[in-house]
Amino acid sequence: MTIPGFVVEATDGSARAGRLWTSRHQVDTPVFMPVGTRASVRTVTSADLEALGAGIILANTYHLMLRPGEEVVAALGGIHGFAGWHRLVLTDSGGYQIFSLEPRVDDDGATFKSTYDGSIHHLGPERAVDIQLTLGADLQMVLDVCPPATAPRQVIAEAVDRTAAWAVRGRRAFLARRDDFAGERAQLGIVQGGVHPDLRRWSAEATLDVGFDAYAVGGLSVGESRAEMIEPLGVTTELLPPDRPRYFMGLGDPAGLVEAIAAGVDMFDCVWPTRMARHGTALTHEGRLNVAAGRYASDDETLDPGFPASPAGRWSRGYIRHLLSVGEPAGARIVTLHNLAWMFDLMARIRQAIVAGSFDRLRREVLEIWA
């Protein structure tokens, strides 16, 4: 599966290739990845995502490793066969979820209790590689440590150190084992450091020294304000190689996207659009629309009249609000499809604007509404 490559004109006028790191792993840049749990986004299927034009999905390693377990997924054709998704899959290491469970962490990894049955599990840098290879991910993430950006500097500094040490071990394990598995595989390193420019610089250099197929910005958009994010993000992207894609983990609101893209980021994933949808908020060209609100009960307008191509275009706000208000699952599904399509459309407009040289104007328009 190949997605057409793309030449990105950076906002400073310099051009760089948007093609990724292997012949197989080409994606448009910038792209937004819907996040999948148990192989698909909660309320939609791989067929829906394909119809919406998604090129990559992010699959949730934490859940898959515990239930049904990576061997079961492998036996059913890997994540692609298992989920019926035949485009690219990126897996997270599972670390982010596990750290939310307050695990016992030492230099060798994290020990945690399964939220399914309370059983004890351990995840270290080598095991994270094995799981993701076994799942069949095209792109996988190295295990890292991601504290809240608001954590004390000392905590972030320790996270940077441990992330760097795990990067060495994770990369070694990946290079040793990837050829045992079919298909082309790639591994991404992660830069931590919170909002501290010096820590981010240090983390970026350590990660680049290890040498990954591509690089991710971690440890941002985890509690800090938008303004606090800009400088440390710029410090990070400046140091990353221009011919490799940059992936900002966990960012997905429109204002954050245009700021990060302006800083040179190419790939994103985020629960924000789908969580918004399930909680009754639709994305529109005029901003958020809380379609679950009572004032839309008799509204016969579509969710976003400015987006006629929406997959929710045949239904009125009143009908969708009715489905949401009675707890009918179709309501969440319809808004999720709309929001994902809206995000993909935004990204397509951004790509076009970059090529046309009008990205700065689009960025200002987006910030005007969403900042």
Add this chain to the structure above:
RNA sequence: GUGACCGUAGCUCAGUUUGGUAGAGCCCCGCGUUGUGGUCGCGGUGGUCGCGGGUUCAAGUCCCGUCGGUCACC
């Protein structure tokens, strides 16, 4: 016609025994959600307690009357 029970927020109800500044859930409104911990979290608006009278320092609560509803019996 007689009797019992009921009448408190937009809705469903608690509070009445033992009088002491009127509550909950839902609805509604606002805010939040960022490498998925679940249709979720936080905050807010809203009631002269059916009506009238009485007792009392003080009544949603006790007493009398009245209106409305439900049920049973005639």
